Each structure stands twice: as C-alpha cells, then as structure tokens.
Amino acid sequence: MPAPYIAERASVTQVMAWVLIALLPGIVTYVWVFGPGILVTLAIATVTALAGEAAMLKARGYPAKPFLTDLSAVVTAWLLALSLPSLAPWWLVVTGTLFAIVVAKHLYGGLGQNVFNPAMVGYAVLIISFPAQMTHWAAPLQLAHAHLDLAQSAAVIFGLDRLPDGTTMATPLDTLRTGLLQQHTVDEIMAQPIFGRFGGTGFEWLAFAFWIGGLILWARRIISWHVPMAFLAGLWLTAGILHFYDTGRYGAPWFHFFAPSVALGAFFIATDPVSGATTPLGKLLFGLGAGFLTMMIRTWGGYPDGVAFAILLMNVAAPLIDAYTQPRVYGARSKS
Amino acid sequence: MSRELFRFHGGVHPPEHKAESNSRPVHPAPLPHRLVIPVRQHIGNPAKPIVAVGERVLKGQMIAAPDGVISTAVHASSSGTVTAIDMQPVPHPSGLPDLCITIDTDGRDEWIARTPLDYRAMPPEALRQAVRDMGIAGLGGAVFPSAVKLDPGPQRVIPTLILNGCECEPWITCDDRLMRDRADEILQGVTVMRHLLGSSEILVGIEDNKPEAIAAMQAAAGRLDFAVEVVAVPTIYPGGGAKQLITTLTGKEVPSGKLSTDIGIQVFNVGTAYALARAVFHGEPLLARLVTVTGHVLRPQNFEALIGTPMQELVQLAGERDGMTGLIMGGPMMGQPMPRPDVPVVKATNCILVKSDELFPPLPPPLPCIRCTRCADVCPADLQPQDLYRFARAQDFGRAQEYHLFDCIECGCCNYVCPSHIPLVDFYRYAKSEIWAREKEKKAADLARQRHEFRLMRLEREKREKAEKLAAKAQAKREELTAAAAAGDPEAEAKKALIAAAIERARARKAEVTPKNTDAVPPAVQREIDEIEARRAKILAQARKPLESEKET
Numbered sequence: 019m020p021a022p023y024i025a026e027r028a029s030v031t032q033v034m035a036w037v038l039i040a041l042l043p044g045i046v047t048y049v050w051v052f053g054p055g056i057l058v059t060l061a062i063a064t065v066t067a068l069a070g071e072a073a074m075l076k077a078r079g080y081p082a083k084p085f086l087t088d089l090s091a092v093v094t095a096w097l098l099a100l101s102l103p104s105l106a107p108w109w110l111v112v113t114g115t116l117f118a119i120v121v122a123k124h125l126y127g128g129l130g131q132n133v134f135n136p137a138m139v140g141y142a143v144l145i146i147s148f149p150a151q152m153t154h155w156a157a158p159l160q161l162a163h164a165h166l167d168l169a170q171s172a173a174v175i176f177g178l179d180r181l182p183d184g185t186t187m188a189t190p191l192d193t194l195r196t197g198l199l200q201q202h203t204v205d206e207i208m209a210q211p212i213f214g215r216f217g218g219t220g221f222e223w224l225a226f227a228f229w230i231g232g233l234i235l236w237a238r239r240i241i242s243w244h245v246p247m248a249f250l251a252g253l254w255l256t257a258g259i260l261h262f263y264d265t266g267r268y269g270a271p272w273f274h275f276f277a278p279s280v281a282l283g284a285f286f287i288a289t290d291p292v293s294g295a296t297t298p299l300g301k302l303l304f305g306l307g308a309g310f311l312t313m314m315i316r317t318w319g320g321y322p323d324g325v326a327f328a329i330l331l332m333n334v335a336a337p338l339i340d341a342y343t344q345p346r347v348y349g350a351r352s353k354s
Numbered sequence: 355m356s357r358e359l360f361r362f363h364g365g366v367h368p369p370e371h372k373a374e375s376n377s378r379p380v381h382p383a384p385l386p387h388r389l390v391i392p393v394r395q396h397i398g399n400p401a402k403p404i405v406a407v408g409e410r411v412l413k414g415q416m417i418a419a420p421d422g423v424i425s426t427a428v429h430a431s432s433s434g435t436v437t438a439i440d441m442q443p444v445p446h447p448s449g450l451p452d453l454c455i456t457i458d459t460d461g462r463d464e465w466i467a468r469t470p471l472d473y474r475a476m477p478p479e480a481l482r483q484a485v486r487d488m489g490i491a492g493l494g495g496a497v498f499p500s501a502v503k504l505d506p507g508p509q510r511v512i513p514t515l516i517l518n519g520c521e522c523e524p525w526i527t528c529d530d531r532l533m534r535d536r537a538d539e540i541l542q543g544v545t546v547m548r549h550l551l552g553s554s555e556i557l558v559g560i561e562d563n564k565p566e567a568i569a570a571m572q573a574a575a576g577r578l579d580f581a582v583e584v585v586a587v588p589t590i591y592p593g594g595g596a597k598q599l600i601t602t603l604t605g606k607e608v609p610s611g612k613l614s615t616d617i618g619i620q621v622f623n624v625g626t627a628y629a630l631a632r633a634v635f636h637g638e639p640l641l642a643r644l645v646t647v648t649g650h651v652l653r654p655q656n657f658e659a660l661i662g663t664p665m666q667e668l669v670q671l672a673g674e675r676d677g678m679t680g681l682i683m684g685g686p687m688m689g690q691p692m693p694r695p696d697v698p699v700v701k702a703t704n705c706i707l708v709k710s711d712e713l714f715p716p717l718p719p720p721l722p723c724i725r726c727t728r729c730a731d732v733c734p735a736d737l738q739p740q741d742l743y744r745f746a747r748a749q750d751f752g753r754a755q756e757y758h759l760f761d762c763i764e765c766g767c768c769n770y771v772c773p774s775h776i777p778l779v780d781f782y783r784y785a786k787s788e789i790w791a792r793e794k795e796k797k798a799a800d801l802a803r804q805r806h807e808f809r810l811m812r813l814e815r816e817k818r819e820k821a822e823k824l825a826a827k828a829q830a831k832r833e834e835l836t837a838a839a840a841a842g843d844p845e846a847e848a849k850k851a852l853i854a855a856a857i858e859r860a861r862a863r864k865a866e867v868t869p870k871n872t873d874a875v876p877p878a879v880q881r882e883i884d885e886i887e888a889r890r891a892k893i894l895a896q897a898r899k900p901l902e903s904e905k906e907t
Contacts, residue, residue: 020447020690020691020777020779020780020783021682021684021686021687021688021689021690021691021766021779022686022687022688022766022769022770022779023682023686023687023689023709023714024368024369024524024686024687024714024770025717025769025770025771025772025775026366026368026770026771028728028771028772028773029718029773029774029775030721030724030773030774032773033724033726033773084719084721085721088721090724128722129721129722129724130721130722130723130724130725130774131722239728240726242727242731291724291725291726291727292724292725294725296725296727296730296738296740296741297730297738340738340741344738344757345736345738346736347610347735347736347737347758347761348362348363348597348601348607348608348610348734348735348736348761349597349607349608349609349610349611349612349735349761350609350610350758350761
C-alpha cells in the first residue's frame with residue numbers, strides 16, 4: 019500500500035456526529051419553547067431515514083454497515099424534522115423523509131453524489147404537496163392556551179387524537195405575510211404577541227440555539243465561516259435595502275435575521291458540502307445567493323419561507339459557481 | 355533571526371516522532387559481507403557499468419560511469435571482488451529488479467588514492483564534471499544529479515542559495531543528526547556551492563523543532579568568512595518541500611512548470627552539501643549516507659551506512675522486534691513500501707521506517723467523497739483535491755490537467771485529513787501516469803505520421819530529381835553535339851556551366867536529406883555501411899570525371 023501511512027483521526031461518522039451534537043442545543047430549546055412534540059417527529063424521521071437507507075443500500079448492492087453508521091441519514095432526518103411543524107402528522111414526516119433518502123439521496127447515487135440537499139428536497143415536496151398540514155406549528159408555550167405533553171403530542175401526531183384548540187398558531191412569518199396581504203403595515207403586525215424582541219416570540223430563542231450549534235461546527239472546523247456569514251450578510255443586505263425602501267411594507271432585517279429557519283439554513287443546510295460550492299470564493303457566492311433568494315421568496319414568493327427553495331436553487335448553481343471561482347494555485351501568478 | 359517569514363497555504367501537523375531516534379549519536383554500520391549497488395540510484399540515465407565480474411575493486415573506485423548530462427557515477431562502497439552484474443531486487447515499490455553490481459567485500463576497506471580538489475583553481479566545468487564523477491546526487495530524497503543543479507546556466511549566477519534542513523517528514527532525523535554533529539562540513543559544502551553558483555544570499559532553513567541543529571548550524575555559520583543566515587522556520591508538513599521552503603523564506607513562488615532557478619533560487623539538502631564537502635575536500639565519492647532506522651525497532655537511531663548495505667542488516671542492528679509488517683523507505687507521508695526487507699540502501703535512503711500494525715494501523719476502507727474540502731484547506735499547492743479526485747476517478751484527464759493536476763507535489767496532506775479515507779494521492783499518480791502514457795502514444799503517432807509524410811515527400815522528390823537528371827543528361831548530350839558542331843561558342847560554355855551548377859545543387863540537396871539513422875549501430879553493420887559508402891564515393895567520383903574533364907577542355 020502506498021503512502022501516506024498515517025491519517026488524522028477523522029471520519030465521515032465523526033463529521034456527521036458533530037452535526038448532530040451541534041443540533042442538540044436547538045432541540046433542547048425547541049422542547050422548551052414549543053413542547054416535546056418535536057421529539058416524536060425526530061424519532062419518526064430517524065427510524066424512517068435509517069429504514070429507507072438500509073433498503074436502498076440493499077437494493078443498490080452496497081454494504082449496509084459502513085453507510086448506516088456514517089450517520090448521514092440521521093443528519094438528513096433531523097434537519098428535515100426540525101424544518102417541519104412540530105405537530106405535523108406522522109405520514110407527513112415519513113413521506114418527506116423517504117423522499118429525501120430514497121429519491122434525493124440514493125437515486126442520485128448515494129452519499130456524496132446528491133445534487134440537492136436531501137432534507138430540503140423532502141421539505142419542498144411536502145410544502146408543495148401538503149401545504150395545509152405544513153402549518154401545524156405548535157404555538158410557543160408562553161402564548162399557547164393549552165400545553166401538550168409527550169404522550170398527547172404523540173397521539174396528535176399519529177392521528178389518535180384531534181389537535182386541541184389553541185395549541186397551534188400561525189408562525190411569525192405567516193402572520194407577517196397574511197397581515198401584509200390584508201394591507202396592514204409592518205408596525206401594526208409586529209405589535210402582535212407572536213413577535214418578540216428580535217424575531218418571533220420563542221422563535222428567536224430557537225434561532226439563538228441554532229447559532230450556538232453553528233459556532234460549535236465552526237469551532238470544530240466542520241464548517242468554514244464563508245457560507246453562514248455570506249448567507250446572513252446576503253439576507254441582511256436584501257432585507258435592509260427593502261426595509262429602507264419602504265418600512266411599512268417590508269419587515270426589518272433583524273426580524274428576518276433572527277428566524278430559526280435562517281439560522282438552521284445558514285449554519286446547517288447551506289453548509290452541506292455535498293450539494294454546496296467548494297471553493298472559498300464559491301462558498302461566499304453560494305451563501306450570498308441563498309440569503310438574497312430567501313428574501314426574494316419571502317417577499318414575493320408563494321410560500322411564507324424561502325430558505326429551502328433558496329438553497330435548492332443555489333444547489334443547482336453550485337457546480338457552475340465552482341467552475342468559475344477556482345482559486346489561484348501555487349506558482350500560477352507568473353507573468354510569463 | 356529577525357527575517358520576515360511567509361506562510362504557504364495549507365499543511366498539516368502529523369505527530370512528529372522525532373525523539374525516538376534523534377537522541378542517539380550516529381553509529382557507523384559494520385561492513386556488510388556483500389554490497390548490492392544499483393546503477394540507477396538517481397534521476398536521469400542509469401550509470402553504465404565499467405567493471406567486469408571477477409574484477410577486484412577498491413573502496414571509492416568508480417564501478418559505473420555517468421551516462422549523459424543528467425546522470426552521475428556509482429562507486430564501490432568498499433574494497434572487494436565484483437561477483438555479479440545482473441538484475442537484483444531494488445528499493446522500488448514495484449518489486450521489479452534492476453541492474454546492480456554485487457561486490458563481495460574483503461574486509462580490508464582499502465581506499466583508492468584520494469586527492470582533494472583545488473576547487474578555486476579549477477574551471478567550473480571541470481569541477482562540475484568531478485562532482486558528477488564523485489556520484490553526488492540530492493540526498494533529500496529526490497536524488498537529482500547535483501552537478502546539473504550546480505550549473506548556474508545562462509544566468510551565470512543564482513543569487514539565492516537555500517540549504518534545506520527542514521526534515522518535515524515525521525520520524526526521520528538523519529538531517530537533524532547530521533546538522534548537530536557535522537555542521538562545519540555541511541557549510542564547507544556550501545562554500546563550494548556558493549563558488550559555483552555565485553550566490554550572494556545564503557539561507558539555511560531548519561524547522562523549529564530542531565533547536566540543537568539550529569544552534570550547531572548557527573555556531574558553524576559564525577566561523578565562516580561569508581554570511582550564512584540560519585533561519586528557524588515553523589514546523590509544519592510539508593514545510594521542507596523545496597517550493598514550500600522557498601515561499602517560507604523569501605515569499606516568492608516558483609512559477610508553475612518552471613524551476614526555482616528561474617527566479618534565482620537554488621535549493622540543496624544539507625546531506626548533499628555534506629557529501630559535496632567530502633568529495634571536494636577529501637576526494638571521497640558518495641559511498642555512505644546517514645540513514646534513520648526507526649519505527650517498530652528496539653533502538654531507533656541513525657546509522658552511517660554504506661550504499662549497497664541490505665536494509666535488513668540495519669534493522670537488525672537497531673533491534674528487530676516481533677510484529678514487523680514491512681519496511682518503508684522514507685517517511686510515513688511520502689515514503690515508499692519496500693518489496694522485501696533485503697533490498698539495498700541507496701543514495702535516496704534517508705530513512706528505513708519499520709512498520710507494525712500498532713504504529714501504523716491499517717486505514718479503514720474508503721467511503722465516498724462528501725466534498726468537505728478539508729483536503730483543499732490543507733493543500734500546499736492550493737489545489738482543489740476533491741475536484742481532481744472526481745476527474746481522475748471519471749478518467750476525465752483533460753479536466754484534471756485543467757485543474758492543475760501537475761502542480762500536485764504528492765505530499766499526501768489531502769490523504770492525511772480525508773474523513774472518507776480516500777487514497778487521493780494514488781488517484782493523482784494514476785491520472786498523471788495515464789496522461790504521460792497518452793502523451794507518449796500521441797508523440798509516437800505524430801512521429802509515425804511525420805515519417806510517412808516525409809517518405810511521400812521523398813518519393814515525390816526522387817521522381818522529380820530523376821526527371822531533372824534525365825533532362826539534364828539529354829541537354830548535355832545536345833550541348834555536346836552543338837559544341838562539336840561549333841566549338842568555342844562562349845554562350846554554350848556559359849549554359850554548360852549553369853547546368854553543371856544546377857546538377858551540383860541537386861546533388862547537395864540530396865546529400866542533405868540522406869537518412870541519419872546510423873547512430874549506435876553494431877560494429878559489423880558499421881563496417882558494412884562504411885564499405886558501401888566507400889563504394890558509393892568511388893562511383894560518384896567516376897560519374898563526376900567526364901563532367902570535370904569536359905570543363906577542362
């Protein structure tokens with residue numbers, strides 16, 4: 019066997035495990051803010067993802083063990099689960115996860131080959147196919163009229179129980195969107211209790227928790243600063259310009275900035291190396307583009323949130339971005 | 355010491371493992387009973403054997419002469435009898451044998467007459483020739499013939515001379531030991547290098563994990579009558595790569611596809627400088643070198659070993675242990691696996707790293723690339739290894755080349771950090787060799803086409819010339835007749851002269867295009883050719899006679 023004979027103690031499993039660990043602050047905060055329903059969703063998504071992964075590996079003739087233990091399917095499952103409404107019905111979670119793993123991942127060639135981020139493909143499929151069920155967001159506990167414990171949440175998710183009144187609520191983004199359609203000004207809408215100090219009440223804490231997770235990934239060198247910073251900068255700049263143009267019609271940049279979907283997207287999803295750009299400059303362009311598109315879709319698109327579509331659109335552009343942003347190699351500066 | 359240093363991109367910090375072997379003093383390895391000395395120990399043409407089986411040779415006697423410009427001599431490392439000149443296993447991962455000269459030593463270690471060179475008085479070309487005949491090649495691992503590198507070429511002077519004492523590969527400590535113990539002689543070698551290259555700035559780069567070596571070299575530099583700056587450079591792999599060291603010390607980059615001399619810099623390993631000093635000041639050819647024997651042995655240390663010593667003997671001297679799984683020549687990042695443990699120490703053998711499963715556990719099986727770009731983060735050539743891998747795998751060699759495959763120095767950093775454990779460097783080596791093979795094929799095809807086109811052209815021209823000749827002959831006949839009819843016509847004379855000149859020109863042209871495939875023919879064939887040529891000359895002379903005699907009339 020040729021050199022090198024030594025290797026750093028790094029593995030795909032380790033990389034994926036760090037992503038999962040970095041998601042933990044977000045999950046804890048999620049439970050604290052919205053109740054334990056998310057744990058049920060996470061469990062359903064994880065089991066579905068591993069089952070789908072195992073079935074596809076078998077069908078494609080790949081060894082199951084190294085690929086099941088690489089934890090990449092679990093990462094996809096968790097990212098999708100955290101993007102879904104926490105009280106979404108079980109079949110919604112299963113459908114989305116299966117689509118992510120089977121179609122977006124394995125039919126494109128499996129680990130490392132997928133053009134699109136699988137979790138975002140799953141999300142896109144669900145929001146296009148089942149828009150009504152995708153609004154089952156638990157209300158933040160401090161605003162909710164009724165609290166669901168773990169068993170009640172599970173009963174709701176599995177359809178054994180009806181969703182009690184006052185447990186779900188329109189998300190801040192939905193509220194803003196509907197309010198603007200009803201010709202209210204941003205200031206009037208933002209006066210509602212769903213809006214907190216920075217973003218949405220409760221939602222902003224979730225965003226902070228994802229930020230902490232992002233910092234963990236950055237500190238562990240799992241991600242570089244390029245994509246998240248560019249994403250946030252692109253979003254802030256676009257939102258800021260719109261807000262500056264007409265404060266009555268466009269939400270303040272910090273409101274968009276402190277949305278959990280943005281934090282999750284910027285630190286965990288846009289940083290997916292497989293479907294993103296790889297060159298340093300390319301990563302900046304990728305992030306900027308995703309941030310810009312997120313705001314475009316939020317403002318003029320048909321869906322309340324645009325992070326998923328923005329990232330999918332940038333996934334398409336990633337190979338082109340890479341091709342045009344090749345860094346200068348050693349010794350290439352020669353004048354001759 | 356206050357020199358501004360520059361940072362090259364990337365690099366890694368593998369565990370150094372230097373302490374195992376660098377604390378013991380250099381130990382001279384005992385004379386082996388048998389030396390197997392390959393004639394190909396350097397880059398370029400292998401040396402040509404000049405001894406015969408059964409011949410007695412002395413220590414330091416040239417046994418194979420350099421062949422061509424990029425080549426260097428090979429010498430008997432000790433006195434004894436040549437017992438074989440044949441194919442033997444050599445330290446190459448392929449395990450393919452190569453031409454070696456085997457010497458059974460007589461234990462007397464009897465030297466040839468050694469005469470130091472008066473290098474200041476010698477013409478530079480003669481000095482370089484002597485260096486070549488002394489078998490000096492780069493001892494850092496690349497074994498490029500030093501005489502070639504000591505030629506400043508048309509620039510006449512190489513302003514900056516860098517001595518490489520970085521030794522950035524883990525485990526290896528032979529340069530460290532050499533600098534600690536023999537700093538003065540290393541710098542004597544630098545005196546000769548400086549003399550030949552005309553360098554005004556001399557830098558010695560040593561990684562800062564070798565404080566003893568730095569101190570020894572600084573002390574030695576203080577004893578010189580010219581300035582040598584010993585610079586401690588940050589310890590980072592591959593900081594001792596020539597290109598990387600140049601960047602660290604000068605901030606300059608060697609342009610892609612060019613040599614460091616194109617930017618006025620030449621780099622030599624400290625071991626090469628030492629060997630040069632022994633050659634010039636003591637008349638000793640390159641017969642021995644320091645070899646680190648480390649890894650899975652009882653007493654890791656440095657030996658001064660004769661070229662041709664079986665590696666196994668050095669491993670035994672260092673204390674063989676159970677559980678040895680093979681030998682690596684070089685370090686763990688770029689070293690080569692040895693096909694068997696009894697291959698000889700050669701000029702490139704800086705380290706024999708003894709493997710065991712404990713020290714070098716087998717790497718887990720590779721997983722698909724997840725494009726995490728850790729490889730790009732550590733690549734000292736600033737490449738995008740993940741893309742090169744993709745292209746090499748897809749056999750898209752054109753794209754691989756576009757993405758600067760040939761700027762890859764195969765340092766192994768990308769491999770080292772890859773979380774998917776993909777043998778990336780193997781893919782690059784594969785792509786490079788495929789591209790070379792295809793280029794060779796293309797060249798061969800081009801040559802064949804050229805030959806064919808030339809043949810068609812030649813046939814065409816021969817036909818034309820034949821017609822011309824016939825026409826000229828006819829014309830001459832006519833002239834003769836008219837001359838006979840009206841002798842002494844000046845106009846006819848002039849015409850005749852013109853025709854003669856034309857014929858002469860045609861002959862000259864033909865002589866020019868005579869095929870020159872007569873290089874390196876066996877003597878028998880050569881004799882035959884000579885005979886034919888002689889005959890042809892006679893015929894030609896005869897054919898010319900009537901014309902000349904005619905002119906005289």
